[in-house]
Amino acid sequence: MSASPKGFRFATVSAGFRKEARPDLALIVSDTPATAAGVFTTNRFQAAPVVVARENLSARPVARAVVINSGQANACTGDEGMTNCRTTLDLVGKACGIPAAEVLPASTGVIGAQLHMDKWREAAPRLAAALGQNTHHDFARAIMTTDAFPKVAERELAIAGTTVRLVGMAKGAGMICPNMATMLSVVLCDAAVTPEAWQRLFLDAVDRTFNRVTVDGDTSTNDTVFGLANGASGVTVEGEDLAKLGEALTDVLARLAYMLVQDGEGATKVMRVKVSGAVDDAEAEAVARTVGHSQLVKTAMYGRDANWGRIVAAVGRSGASFKAEDVVVTLCGVELFRNGQPTDLDFDTLLREPLKGRDVTVDIELGAGTGHYELLASDLTHDYVNCNADYRS
Template identity: 75%
Template sequence: MSIAPQGFRFAVAAAGFRKENRPDLALLVSDVPAVAAGTFTQNRFPAAPVVVAKAMLAERPEARAVVINSGQANACTGDEGMRNCRLTLELVGRAAGLDPSAVLPASTGVIGAQLKMDLWEKAAPVLAANLGQSTPEDFASAIMTTDAFPKLSHREVALPGGVVRLVGMAKGAGMICPNMATMLSVVLCDAEVEASLWQKLLREAVDQTFNRVTVDGDTSTNDTLYGLTNGASGVAVADGESVAALSAALVSVLGDLAYMLVQDGEGASKVARIHVTGARSDADAERVARTVGHSQLVKTALYGRDANWGRIVAAVGRSGAEFEPEDVRVSLCGVELFRNGQPTDLDFDALLEEPLKRRDLPIDIILGAGPGSYTLLASDLGHEYVNVNADYRS
């Protein structure tokens, strides 16, 4: 049985944008106009497809399709890049029988290179011919760059009016520190949802999921998340119970994808769940979580399976949050390492030898200053991250 929501079809093609001979161009089409929403990077150098898509959605929160290419970011490419982005929509729209204004673009790859328009012209008819022959899994694979695996999550939700489906697809492994977006992601649904409600649910879900992960502290020029819901199930989401259930499912799907981004961090072997409580405010808790999660010293210690509590405490101390040092408590994998301004009287190297071999490593930080809390997922940092990024263009 297909995991796709009703009324969506998928296509992929090997356009030759990348060195590898594999699909690198992906298209999804809704059989009927879908309510569309998006969140995008806040990098001050937004890629051409980000600029184009934001203008399209501001004019009309509706779409029929999304087209994504890997291999070329089309970022920092000036007026030519903007023209090329719009031309890709014309090429794909003409080949697939769609109005170009109903096709949303996204791109990923090396910054600064112009799109290879000769390859787009050849690939568009091939892509259109494949429509309906591919799956969400194929779509997720085609948009990968340095990803080790395709990222996919789906849910069925029983609402008072019937069952609706959601499926989410994402790519991303490096340059991950989203700001109201992710690397590239699309979430599809077949419920009937009013446009402003759909945008609200999407933004809230993104803020709880994709905006709470970091691999390397870098926010891409191309970060884009699209949400399309086409009503093909005939199930309306309007009452409080239905809204709450759809919201929970959306958070669950995007939460799965956000975890996979960190799990697949370039060269990563660990996912640290940094949970900060007892802060004066949620904002202070976030400062602490992000300072710890971005610390290269903490990341390398986790990679080395080293219970180096001093690196965590030092990061907490420089976060800018307000607290009394003697009130801070730090635990790693359930073992309390630090309390009352000093290490605990435990043989934590022995206690943590086995837990630190696991992929998921909980770090709990209690500040003792108030009710604020925040949770962030962060990867470790290993040798392979340098290898991948040193060779990215070569």
């Protein structure tokens, strides 16, 4: 296990937001102000912590701390929810000696209920006192909801002869039964980067990774990704080295994104949908999303069924432009469809073993241009329905 980036301390405590007794409040503090960036849900209903974090970052792209609670989403909670969110930042900031405006909040859990402020008041001093006693692995564990495993990715790179470290923690595309998916992630880096450069690298990395995974297409009111770079390694990254840092950042987020799909509710497969030859990237994305969201394709993958017809039908209704006879569909390296017809390969036999694995690749070549896109998607399983159809009758 590689070390965590320098200059960040972690704390987790059980505040009692959840029914079971387990850490449900997690804090990261940077010893010095860190360059900070955030990407948030595009849902029109935005949770209070999303609104507050966005405000803090747009006022000044600098942060000293990130505080995340699980168990309560503080979404659809009106003005009281906004006030409560700001109060939690005051409580945590005061306990740690940090301005509230430099604390970034995120929440995940049941929506529509107000935060238990008494529990926050009780927990904040304990949280501050615990700083340095926990690791980023503890942090990843404390933000879990229905996740089957904590999600951590680490990376080191050498810049100007010195080691720069990155670590990312995430919680899952596994939904919060009985509410909705919330994806939260924090990535930390001990390089010094200008706010403009960090923002650019961060948005680009998120776009190439988290924005290209799907479990069920539902996005939550709380989805949040934060990136903090505090300079504690003593290395300033600029000029040509920025590309190296961007590559490492993308790698960390890509590994977390893969884990999100792997741990999607009830998922048994990680389907990699690779579309090429589209008129442009946007049409390639439309094809990838139509295939990756198709209930029929997702159940076929669960059923280990080399069902080219469902893939072809999804491609055909995606709205993308192409000639039917130019499309080639390949599943796990076996060509299923070409010249408007299934190939004459015995693909049921050829694919029996490959489709038993966790990773399934669907290559779709449209023959209409150079646009391409890649999406990771989960399958649709009995356990997905079990988890989400919680009979109350």
